[in-house]
Amino acid sequence: MLxxxxxxxxxxxxxxxxxxxxPCSLLSGLIATLESDPDLGYIPSVRExxxxxxxxxxxxxxxxxxxxxxxSGLGYSLNAFTSLNLIYKIPVLVIMSWRGCxxxxxxxxxxxxxxxxxxxxxxxxxxxxxxxxxxxxVLADALKTINDERVPxxxxxxxxxxxxxx
Amino acid sequence: xxGIDAFRELAPLLKNxxxxxxxxxxxxxxxxxxxxxxxxxxxxxxxxASAIGLGVALAQPERRILVFDGDGNVLMAMGxxxxxxxxxxxxxIHIVIDNEVYESTGSQRTLSHEIRLEExxxxxxxxxxxxxxxPEDIRPAYEQLYKEEGPxxxxxxxxxAFDSSQxxxxxxxxxxxxxxxxxxxG
Numbered sequence: 123m124l125x126x127x128x129x130x131x132x133x134x135x136x137x138x139x140x141x142x143x144x145p146c147s148l149l150s151g152l153i154a155t156l157e158s159d160p161d162l163g164y165i166p167s168v169r170e171x172x173x174x175x176x177x178x179x180x181x182x183x184x185x186x187x188x189x190x191x192x193x194s195g196l197g198y199s200l201n202a203f204t205s206l207n208l209i210y211k212i213p214v215l216v217i218m219s220w221r222g223c224x225x226x227x228x229x230x231x232x233x234x235x236x237x238x239x240x241x242x243x244x245x246x247x248x249x250x251x252x253x254x255x256x257x258x259x260v261l262a263d264a265l266k267t268i269n270d271e272r273v274p275x276x277x278x279x280x281x282x283x284x285x286x287x288x
Numbered sequence: 289x290x291g292i293d294a295f296r297e298l299a300p301l302l303k304n305x306x307x308x309x310x311x312x313x314x315x316x317x318x319x320x321x322x323x324x325x326x327x328x329x330x331x332x333x334x335x336x337a338s339a340i341g342l343g344v345a346l347a348q349p350e351r352r353i354l355v356f357d358g359d360g361n362v363l364m365a366m367g368x369x370x371x372x373x374x375x376x377x378x379x380x381i382h383i384v385i386d387n388e389v390y391e392s393t394g395s396q397r398t399l400s401h402e403i404r405l406e407e408x409x410x411x412x413x414x415x416x417x418x419x420x421x422x423p424e425d426i427r428p429a430y431e432q433l434y435k436e437e438g439p440x441x442x443x444x445x446x447x448x449a450f451d452s453s454q455x456x457x458x459x460x461x462x463x464x465x466x467x468x469x470x471x472x473x474g
Binding site: 163165166167168169171172173174175176177178179180181182183184185187201202206209210211212 | 308328331333334339341343345346367371374464465469
């Protein structure tokens with residue numbers, strides 16, 4: 123299991139300094155860590171697409187944003203990614219929980235869980251599945267994509283990867 | 289008052305404030321009135337002008353940030369009004385050009401004939417929210433709100449009168465991004 127605190131520290135070391143999201147229980151440890159430090163200024167977004175817009179504005183203003191969401195929010199966010207981020211070339215690091223992965227979850231998560239990777243690929247969204255033993259390499263890839271190609275990069279997070287608080 | 293009359297009143301009042309313009313006729317019409325490097329013209333992602341403006345305002349707290357929004361956009365993203373009110377950026381001025389229709393898609397009606405959006409903003413927690421209906425009232429309202437602590441909201445009622453023969457924004461999305469970011473550099 124990865125420590126939320128250590129992972130947030132790595133994100134900060136990479137230069138990420140603006141955090142928002144819509145919660146998921148799989149990300150509850152990360153969000154609790156962000157909320158425990160007022161300097162990080164975590165902002166609760168009301169919807170995932172509003173979070174995409176917020177992060178885009180923060181990037182334009184010179185910040186390096188991170189958006190946390192459940193994969194159910196990918197549907198809400200697709201138009202924002204395709205008609206804002208991907209055409210203006212505005213990057214954001216997306217940390218997305220992979221509910222429904224492997225077909226074991228509540229019914230509302232099963233379809234999105236099944237098509238999560240295909241949907242990202244179809245939408246031309248760069249992504250990687252975060253694992254305990256690949257965090258440094260994946261973060262390096264994400265940073266390179268964000269800085270060089272200036273497009274969003276998504277980290278898919280399976281259940282149990284991080285310490286959860288719920 | 290037509291939307292373009294509102295923009296002609298507003299344009300001379302602007303200095304170097306970064307300005308996020310909603311998609312549709314708002315970006316197109318203002319582009320044709322005054323093209324500035326501080327203008328971030330949206331061509332898609334309807335509803336997100338306010339969220340983008342909030343992000344810029346939080347990232348650039350020393351600059352005044354303007355959002356030129358539409359009634360359809362605000363109705364689509366009413367939750368963002370709560371985010372703006374909760375984050376309470378002192379430097380954000382949210383201006384809504386309200387023509388009561390989705391004009392660029394054929395003037396289908398929105399709900400803003402019945403719903404007073406400036407009251408929604410005030411209830412959400414904006415520090416100040418005003419409505420004007422006459423061109424001569426725009427300048428005094430803008431100047432008053434400019435002196436106030438944000439976030440503030442100015443609703444300008446206009447009639448649907450977009451001239452669709454007006455050109456589209458000619459800059460590419462990446463050019464729009466680069467100009468906008470450069471305007472805030474240093």
